[in-house]
Amino acid sequence: MRFLFLWLCLTVTASAAAESLAGRVVSVLDGDTITLLSVGNVQTRVRLAQIDAPEKRQDYGQASKRALSDWVSGKKVTVEVADTDRYGRSVGKVLIGGTDVNLEQVRAGMAWVYRKYAYDPGYFSAEDEARAVRRGLWSQPNPVPPWEFRHKSRGPSFWDDFNPTRKPTQTPRPLSGVAASACGSKRTCQEMTTCDEARYYLTRCGVKSLDRDGDGVPCEGLCGG
Template sequence: MKFSLVMMALLLVFSCKLKTLTGTVVRVADGDTFTLLVDGNRQVRVRLHGIDCPERGQPYSRVATGHLRTLLAKGNIRVTEMDTDRYGRTIGIVYASGVNVNESLLANGLAWHSSAFDRNPVWVELEALAREQRLGLWAERNPVAPWDWRKTRR
């Protein structure tokens, strides 16, 4: 009985294999969105999963964008696709030369963890540590979450 349950679980895990993209970055739009060139000439817009960086006009927006550019410039970009958003962008966990880009932005205080879309306890802790150390946007007196900032712009 236990053996068959284990085998069923393993089959489920392997059948739910996540799709991975690799390519070259051709444009960085902001701190959590970029365009990846895959298969030689197909462009894919990628939005980082589970995080939200400051919007243009918010404090630390340019810093977050610069940090993303620096990480992606290292090359060897790999995106683990998690979903597609309503704008058709690929939502993914991004690795640049083995560095988890999503986690780097959180750890450096350049992004909020989007707990509505992600329940990763490691990412919750990364944000908490950045807040505690007052890194990046957490050095601000009253940082405004991008989702709240966007509501005021509509």
């Protein structure tokens, strides 16, 4: 039994170690992507979790890249890896000492909270703070979230052309626990700044008051329903 216990401990330790990376940042590709050089000259592309920075062709795209570079370029960092994306990049929280660089990008107004994947309430609070004082990208009158910019750049899909008013196939289910608290306290269309935000609050947070006619399109004034 003692040997089994030791084996289990070693297995858990190895698993925990596999969930983090440490190394020096050798390149900054944009406001949410870096390249890490770790032991053995292994390079790893890292996507900062829970945030989405402006694309390079967007306003503040280059400013966001410079801000991230000021934080991490040439420095030793630790990455708490949460996932691997479809491009093979490690997705995680980048830390310098005890500082969460992902969070600082949001706080500085250099990135949005990536609502589709975010779960930490602190990120939403940081974005609200940056928005309130019109910091960084929030100094613009109508900043476009990068996920909307990418969608417009790709153009409408075949299905969007075929049925642009399609209804969701499932009834939105409210979140609970930490994920629910990440939704914030917004409950009306007047508080929404983009269609994407309104859709997030409807589909992920279960705020049905945003879709009073029940057609699956929240805040018609924003989403053109």
